[in-house]
Amino acid sequence: xxxxHLVDRLEELxxxxxxxxxxxxxxxxxxxMLEIIDQMRIAIPDEVKKAQQILAQRDRVLAQAQxxxxxxxxxxxxxxENIISRDAIVExxxxxxEQIIAQARAEAEAxxxxxxEYVIESLAALEAELDRLIGQARxxxxxxxxxxxxxxxxxxxxxxxxxxxxxx
Numbered sequence: 334x335x336x337x338h339l340v341d342r343l344e345e346l347x348x349x350x351x352x353x354x355x356x357x358x359x360x361x362x363x364x365x366m367l368e369i370i371d372q373m374r375i376a377i378p379d380e381v382k383k384a385q386q387i388l389a390q391r392d393r394v395l396a397q398a399q400x401x402x403x404x405x406x407x408x409x410x411x412x413x414e415n416i417i418s419r420d421a422i423v424e425x426x427x428x429x430x431e432q433i434i435a436q437a438r439a440e441a442e443a444x445x446x447x448x449x450e451y452v453i454e455s456l457a458a459l460e461a462e463l464d465r466l467i468g469q470a471r472x473x474x475x476x477x478x479x480x481x482x483x484x485x486x487x488x489x490x491x492x493x494x495x496x497x498x499x500x501x
Contacts (some may be wrong), residue, residue: 398444405437
């Protein structure tokens with residue numbers, strides 16, 4: 334399941350929760366909240382798998398770029414050798430061969446840099462999303478824990494006294 338869909342469900346659960354009058358507190362269905370959190374725990378590894386797929390894709394692109402660069406270099410060498418055999422064009426052929434090699438290397442480097450940038454952006458976006466989701470989950474847990482502890486009667490206290498304190 335998509336992690337963003339789960340976040341939307343979590344937000345919907347929060348928005349549909351019953352407010353406690355005169356406070357900024359709401360009552361949340363604990364079972365539904367925990368169910369969504371469990372689904373998030375399952376979905377997050379899927380997001381990590383997607384990131385790994387992106388890394389594998391980057392490696393494939395880099396390998397293809399390297400193969401293309403090698404082919405281009407070989408073609409350039411072959412062309413250079415053929416041209417060298419011609420006395421009148423030897424100098425021009427050497428320059429052109431070096432240009433082709435430099436261009437192939439520049440193209441391979443550009444492809445590698447683009448692939449790296451794509452992976453960095455994808456992983457940074459994933460990291461930011463995961464950080465945001467973890468923060469939301471922690472805030473929800475902390476809030477529920479605080480609410481739960483606020484509703485537990487304190488030991489050795491008279492419940493009537495506690496109610497009088499709360500009304501004040």
